Amino acid sequence: MEISISISNLSKKIGLKEILFSNLNAELTNKEVVAIIGPNGSGKSTFLKILAGVTKSSSGEIKISINNQNIKISDFHTYFGYVAPYLNLYEEFHPLEHIQIISKILGLQYDKNETLKLLDRFGLLKHYLKPIRAFSSGMKQRMRIILSVLANPIVLLLDEPFSNLDDEGIKICQDLIVEKQNKNGLILIASNDEREIQLSTKKINLKDFK
Numbered sequence: 001m002e003i004s005i006s007i008s009n010l011s012k013k014i015g016l017k018e019i020l021f022s023n024l025n026a027e028l029t030n031k032e033v034v035a036i037i038g039p040n041g042s043g044k045s046t047f048l049k050i051l052a053g054v055t056k057s058s059s060g061e062i063k064i065s066i067n068n069q070n071i072k073i074s075d076f077h078t079y080f081g082y083v084a085p086y087l088n089l090y091e092e093f094h095p096l097e098h099i100q101i102i103s104k105i106l107g108l109q110y111d112k113n114e115t116l117k118l119l120d121r122f123g124l125l126k127h128y129l130k131p132i133r134a135f136s137s138g139m140k141q142r143m144r145i146i147l148s149v150l151a152n153p154i155v156l157l158l159d160e161p162f163s164n165l166d167d168e169g170i171k172i173c174q175d176l177i178v179e180k181q182n183k184n185g186l187i188l189i190a191s192n193d194e195r196e197i198q199l200s201t202k203k204i205n206l207k208d209f210k
Contacts, residue, residue, distance in 0.1 A: 001154050002067050003079070003186055004029050005051070010060030012046055020046055021209040024060070028188070028202075030154075033181055035197045036190040038206030044190035045084065047206065048157045051188070052082055066154075081148030084159035089140060091133035095119055098132060098143070099150065106151050122146050122172055137164040145173060156180055156187045162196055174199065 004027070011022035020043030028034055036044045049055035051062065053073045064071050066079060090098050096115060103110040119125045122142045127135070132143060141164045148156065156177070162170050177187055177199050189196050197203070 001184070002030060002065075003154055004063075004065040005186070006063040006065075008061045008063070010050070010062065011058045012043055012050065012055075013058040019210065021206045024204070024206070024209040026204055028186060030184045030186055031181055032202055033177060033187045033189065033200045035200035035203045036188060036206065037192060037197060037203055040192075042206040044192075044206060045159050047204075048082075048084075048159050048188060048190050051076075052080065052157055053077060078151075079153055080155035080157050081151065081153040082157045082159075083141075083144050083148045083161050085137075085141060085144075085163040086159075087144055089132050089143060091135075092131060094129045094131055095124055095143060095146075096128055099147070102147050102150060108151060118146055118149075123168060138166055138169055141165055142169055142172070145176065149176070154185055156185065158187065158196075159190045160193065160196070161189065161191075162193055170195065 007024060007026040007028070010024040012020040014020060036047055038044055046055060050057050053076055062073055064073060064076055090101065093101065096112070099115050100110050116125060116128065119128050122145065124139060124142055124146070127139065132140065135143065145161065161173050165173060180187055189200065191197060
């Protein structure tokens with residue numbers, strides 16, 4: 001699957017006066033790992049939310065092409081997985097139940113054996129019947145990453161993906177990013193963590209678009 005994202009003169013204002021970024025231009029495509037960097041409050045998370053279609057830009061245009069066919073940004077959600085430490089989980093469920101629910105929402109066929117393999121890969125297999133509310137913050141972050149890849153998306157939008165992860169969790173996430181890149185994916189990482197930035201092939205520094 002070939003993807004192209006063309007961003008033209010993108011701007012985002014907060015309130016009447018504060019400008020997060022303005023006149024941002026970028027071209028993104030397969031096999032790129034793009035680090036979205038900048039000082040705290042520069043709009044890194046907001047930039048990802050605009051791409052995800054959950055927040056609107058103040059001005060500018062985003063054109064998304066899949067296999068040379070333009071798609072609406074409102075339909076882009078079927079092509080990406082999203083990870084952020086602030087995303088809520090259904091904490092009353094255990095991992096198998098949660099994955100069943102998300103699979104149904106995404107229109108995916110639930111396969112228990114494949115789910116157990118996925119939990120094993122992310123170090124959660126022995127906790128597969130534990131309520132998520134009893135998980136540590138790092139375990140919850142691993143669960144968010146699992147949910148983001150259920151549909152094998154071509155694009156990953158990662159907002160500080162290493163948040164709350166231990167060394168083992170970071171290595172698992174690093175391996176996932178490299179694997180997705182090698183399989184023709186596009187990955188965007190909003191971060192100021194040098195370990196995450198080092199994985200990138202391209203950087204967009206939002207302080208350059210004030």
